Amino acid sequence: MSELASETEVVLRLTDVVKTFPGVRALDGVQLEVRAGEVHCLLGQNGAGKSTLIKVLAGVHQADAGEITWCGEPFAPASPQAAMRSGIATIYQELDLVDDLSVAENAFLGHEPSRFGITRRRAAANRTASILARLGHPEIPARRLVRQLPAAGKQIVSMARALSHDAKLIVMDEPSAVLAHDEVENLFRIIRELTANGIAVIYISHRLAELREIGDRITVLKDGRTTAANLPARTTPTRELVSRMTGRTIEYVFPPRAEKPAAEPILVVDGLSREGEFTDASLTVAPGEIVGIAGLVGSGRSELLETIFGARKADTGTVTLDGRRITGVGAAVASGMGMAPEERKSQALLLDEPVYKNMTLASFSGFARAGFTDLRNERAAATRTADTLELRPRDVDRPIRTLSGGNQQKVVVGRWLLGDVRLLLLDEPTRGVDVGARAELYQVIHDLAAGGVGVLLVSSEVPEVLGLADRVLVMREGRVVHQAPAGELDEDTVLDLVMAGSLLEGNPA
Amino acid sequence: MITETALPEVRERKRVRLDEGVVRNLGLVGVLAILMIIGAVTRPELYGDATWVKNNIFTILQQASAIGVVTVGMTFVLIGGGVDLSVGAIIALAGVWSTTLATQSYGPLGMVFTALVVGVVVGLINGVLISYGKLVPFIATLAMLVAARGLAAQISGKQTQISADATINGIATTKILGIPLLVLILAAVVVAGWVLLNRTTFGRRTVAVGGNPEAARLAGINVKRHTVLLYALSGLCCGIGAIMLTSQATSAQAAMANLYELDAIAAAIIGGTLLSGGRGTIVGALFGVLVFSTITNLFAINNLSTEAQNMVKGGIIVAAVLIQQFRYRSITQLFKR
Missing domain, CATH: 3.40.50.300 (P-loop containing nucleotide triphosphate hydrolases)
Structure with missing residues (x-):
């Protein structure tokens, strides 16, 4: 694969993106490059800025500085709806589904198929069923209430929602955290199918083993900065990944500590x-x-x-x-x-x-x-x-x-x-x-x-x-x-x- | 140009130094003054008479007295993060119960005691249902609204019960040093409420429980017990209000104090109390009540319909809350800079 060819595939590029909240610089110069059809992993400790980064991409937060290009054009979604319309869908760690709506209603929440303001329930159900089939879960009934589904099923619904938008990039925030082992296998199968169709995936997980299995490239965040970009997911040594995550830009200053004599516990x-x-x-x-x-x-x-x-x-x-x-x-x-x-x-x-x-x-x-x-x-x-x-x-x-x-x-x-x-x-x-x-x-x-x-x-x-x-x-x-x-x-x-x-x-x- | 834009901001900053509540109360005093001026302009011949003006002010205050007492209790409940929809119904039940022939046979103290106990007990039931039964305050007190009026109708046999007790009936006509006793009762309850909210641990717990129940709990405050006490306090205020209304009407009936819950909530809210809890003032609530009773008075002296009056009241509630939101936002914005 030549450099030139890979350059043309880049769908998302972040350059020096900064986002501050009162008292905190949550993103402090993030670089990220995602190609079509790849699984790009984000790695970083809690508080490294991963969640903020996701929210900037999803249109929940707006970057204060830096440049984001999406499909070759400047990208600054003003709202989650705007981000979704441009083809970026996000599956949050805490699934944002409405428990008392059906699977189909959740999948098409906010963009229900309708005619003259009347929702077309059957059309929504049919389209949801075909998406679910594509995700390898035809057994989930489109009209069942989301409340009645297990955690893995809810995640499939979240993914169906992403696909209902014709997303070209799907961001997954710790999708495996709520899943049992065999369900993770199915998740990976779905991700492989998506990427085979040219959809890019940003995958976040704390489990290094998963990144090895599903990821193509890894970008490491630390204290709101990119400390390493585009590392090959399968071959980068664990030592290096861990040191990139922990290699501090700020030194922790701990006061010296006197040796304590053992005492009766309180x-x-x-x-x-x-x-x-x-x-x-x-x-x-x-x-x-x-x-x-x-x-x-x-x-x-x-x-x-x-x-x-x-x-x-x-x-x-x-x-x-x-x-x-x-x-x-x-x-x-x-x-x-x-x-x-x-x-x-x-x-x-x-x-x-x-x-x-x-x-x-x-x-x-x-x-x-x-x-x-x-x-x-x-x-x-x-x-x-x-x-x-x-x-x-x-x-x-x-x-x-x-x-x-x-x-x-x-x-x-x-x-x-x-x-x-x-x-x-x-x-x-x-x-x-x-x-x-x-x-x-x-x-x-x-x-x-x-x-x-x-x-x-x-x-x-x-x-x-x-x-x-x-x-x-x-x-x-x-x-x-x-x-x-x-x-x-x-x-x-x-x-x-x-x-x-x-x-x-x-x-x- | 620069000085022009900088100046108003400096002035705004100085205003923040004033207590936010004081600013709001000054606003309500302004509204009262405007209402008085409207009265004077529309009925100059009445306002020319100093004695009439004095008596009219007492009339307004007497009309405000019972609802004012109830609003003090309501303000505590609202600051504590709840709401009490049953206050009107509690007044009816306490009023009816204290004017049955059997209760009246125990004399005025027996009647007062009955009204207060009925109020507190009903309040306790509300509180226990909400704290320990985990019912939403809206639902629990809505159910109580229906049930207490039902019980009041049952007890009274849907009849108006005349109070034959001269002492009770005399409360509404007695004046001390020229000031009607009802107004003095309102003043006493307002002062007691202010002290309770601002100077006691009970008041501090109320603000904490309403402002952030989880933080209060994790600081070791017994949130459930305190919530029960808040509704009992509201019930107690209703008991006092029941005596005052009974005295004014020399009777009690199951339909008395109709819609008091809405008047009390509206008064507390235009006085700056948040429906979401954690913030509110007793003085503001009092001014809220006075604004409403002044409007009522204004319409009465001009012989205007109550329909028009209710529309104006509705408009005032919306206007007051809109202004507060605007001001609150601008104040927090100032601090952020």
Whole structure:
């Protein structure tokens, strides 16, 4: 294949694409080149910018800078509809189907065949049936409600929707995550059929083994940048891929950590299980110890943390803090547990309220006298904590929605410092936090541990877990698959354990 | 050119320094003033008489008193992220129950006690259905609306029950230092509501539960229990409102306080309370009630139909919410820059 020939096949080209959100540069110079009929894989850790990139292609977000050409023409879809009309269809990780509509209605959602405004249900059903047949699933009834289909079936419907648009490029965001093994085989068969017809596929997966099997070329993203483009999918060594994913453009700065003497654990989790989320999790955290859990989204790590905190009810197993059984959030908070949840905005903040009221959300009753709040003392205490955490801006009367992600996170952590916290659960503490604020948060976490607080930390950024924690637990598919002191692990090993079936494939975990 | 475009923005920034709620309340005071001026222009001969003006203001406030008390309770429920469609029905049930011959035999305290207990108990039932039965507030209180009016009709045998109690009936006619007692009750409830919302842990929990229930839960706040208390509070306000209305009419019946739920919600909303919860003010709600009763009064003194009046009310609700959305957007935009 000559250079010239391959150039003419390029359907999609991104040059130096930039997308910023307040406080975060989600895409910071992305290059991507997709040819007709190829399976182009996107690889990168969580937060590398893959989701943002997809949303730019799908017309959900608009790029701030850079150039996108699609079929030789400049491309800037103003809306998801516009992107679909130009022939780019996206299958999201969380399938965006309407459960209470039929398969056919979902496939043609937004562009229903109609005459004089009356939908032509039979035409839609017939066309859906023929697409389903083409996808190798003629057994899915076009008129069945999507609610009644299994996960794999829903994915086929998503794909049918993409094909109903005559898509020339289909973006698939972790399509295999919800599928069983044999269903993945069928997915690959469909992808091969699509590409044989000249349709390009952008394929995203954390499973390296899958990229080897289905992919043609790989582009690696790291911190919103393309770190390697167009690597051959089958022959590029795993070592190289992993180092491209982790090879940092920003150095993580971790404060030095004093060796901690072993102490009686403050938190004991024994055989904790929740159906479909995690199985038989046992762990301990000692005062002053930082324990990290490494795992991907969906590995059950956040659910485990919320269950330890009492926010979810365990099916089996027990959580004890200092010998006291924890059965609910009230008991957890009362006995000195605090949590900074994964989704800051939806789980932790009162966005319209000032910083100080967010800071005292878990402790305002403690400041109150006879049910009357003591706003002056609350403000004073919040201001002191803001000073300790180096909150910027220092103004505690500002609505918290005007703060950057990193400073919002400081407020959430600070919330528990105001009370008598003895065990802190941190779920993705640096998600959406810029580099400078990250280093400060790391320092805060270390200072807390130095002061005798036990910390249980979840992060999908492996170096963060390794750099912060004394001891590391690796979770995959709801189970703790490995446990070791942080000093005995390196990033590649953990990454391999986290992603099923790559370097250590075949080894019993 | 540059100074021309820069100036208004500087002024806007200064305005943000003022509390957002204060700005809105000033707006509502402006609306009240305009309504007064319209009254004075259309009926100059009445507004020329100072005594008449004073008495007319008291008339407006007395008309606003019962619905005002109910709106305070409604505002708490709305800020807490719920809605109570059953307030009118609770008033009817509390009013009817407290004026049965049997209840009246216990005297005025027995009647007041009955009205308050009926209100609180019905509110508790609403709250438990919503918190622990996991019913949507709209559905639970809609069902209560139907059921409570039904029970009220059952108890009263669809008859108007006359209150024979002089003390109860006297509430509406008593004046203290020249101010009608009903107006003083409204003032007391508004002050208590303001303190409860802004100065107590109960108020803080209300804002947290309505603003972000998940965040409140994960901060250790008992969201379910608090939700139950909010509906009980609304029920209590309805009990107070029932006594006030009974006193004004010297009777109670199953059809009393008709559509109070809509008036209370509308007043709270033009006062700046969000239907989605987490934000609202008691003072704003009071002004909302006053705007409505002033409009009613304006139409009455001009002998205009209630139909036209209702159309104007509808327009005012839409206008108030549109203005708020616009202002809220521009304020958040300013902060983002």
